[in-house]
Amino acid sequence: xxxxxxxxxxxxxxxxxxxxxxxxxxxxxxxxxxxxxxxxxxxxxxxxxxxxxxxxxxxxxxxxxxxxxxxxxxxxxxxxxxxxxxxxxxxxxxxxxxxxxxxxxxxxxxxxx
Amino acid sequence: xxxxxxxxxxxxxxxxxxxxxxxxxxxxxxxxxxxxxxxxxxxxxxxxxxxxxxxxxxxxxxxxxxxxxxxxxxxxxxxxxxxxxxxxxxxxxxxxxxxxxxxxxxxxxxxx
Numbered sequence: 001x002x003x004x005x006x007x008x009x010x011x012x013x014x015x016x017x018x019x020x021x022x023x024x025x026x027x028x029x030x031x032x033x034x035x036x037x038x039x040x041x042x043x044x045x046x047x048x049x050x051x052x053x054x055x056x057x058x059x060x061x062x063x064x065x066x067x068x069x070x071x072x073x074x075x076x077x078x079x080x081x082x083x084x085x086x087x088x089x090x091x092x093x094x095x096x097x098x099x100x101x102x103x104x105x106x107x108x109x110x111x112x113x
Numbered sequence: 114x115x116x117x118x119x120x121x122x123x124x125x126x127x128x129x130x131x132x133x134x135x136x137x138x139x140x141x142x143x144x145x146x147x148x149x150x151x152x153x154x155x156x157x158x159x160x161x162x163x164x165x166x167x168x169x170x171x172x173x174x175x176x177x178x179x180x181x182x183x184x185x186x187x188x189x190x191x192x193x194x195x196x197x198x199x200x201x202x203x204x205x206x207x208x209x210x211x212x213x214x215x216x217x218x219x220x221x222x223x224x225x
Binding site for chain 2: 033040041048058090104107
């Protein structure tokens with residue numbers, strides 16, 4: 001069955017370290033999204049992509065980067081992790097047709113100490 | 114950009130009662146309004162959505178209404194059950210592309 005996966009599921013890193021969170025989908029969706037979820041803030045968009053080599057900044061993109069080299073993957077990189085980036089990160093994907101359902105991955109819980 | 118406000122932040126109802134969650138949005142060009150349910154420790158999952166050319170949509174015990182003039186939409190859950198206890202998020206797609214802006218969530222608790 002087609003699915004969307006994230007790895008790792010849990011990660012603890014030290015402040016200042018670089019970390020990459022993986023997102024992989026097998027639906028062949030063109031649209032992929034990264035969100036962070038924090039209590040009281042809901043889901044906030046970090047970066048998104050509408051296809052290979054396309055990337056766009058969301059509302060909370062500072063300190064994060066993404067690249068899209070193929071349809072299936074959108075890795076999220078924290079260049080120099082800060083304690084404020086401790087959060088649960090969700091990846092999602094959707095078809096190209098406007099307004100289609102976004103399917104979420106299982107999430108990655110990241111702790112920055 | 115789009116701004117979505119959601120109320121209330123917490124809602125407690127007795128089993129069998131109805132629950133209503135309300136959202137407002139700012140971008141008049143938004144035309145897609147999904148609702149997601151997130152159980153504790155799980156991923157958000159779509160439960161119902163509505164597009165701007167429709168005023169109301171029902172799916173068994175769940176319904177969503179949309180008022181484009183007032184820029185607000187609501188989720189209605191009837192005959193609530195304990196398994197309805199979760200966090201519910203509304204969202205709106207802005208005038209440009211498929212990205213969604215989410216509300217801050219409503220923690221629904223259905224008490225026996």
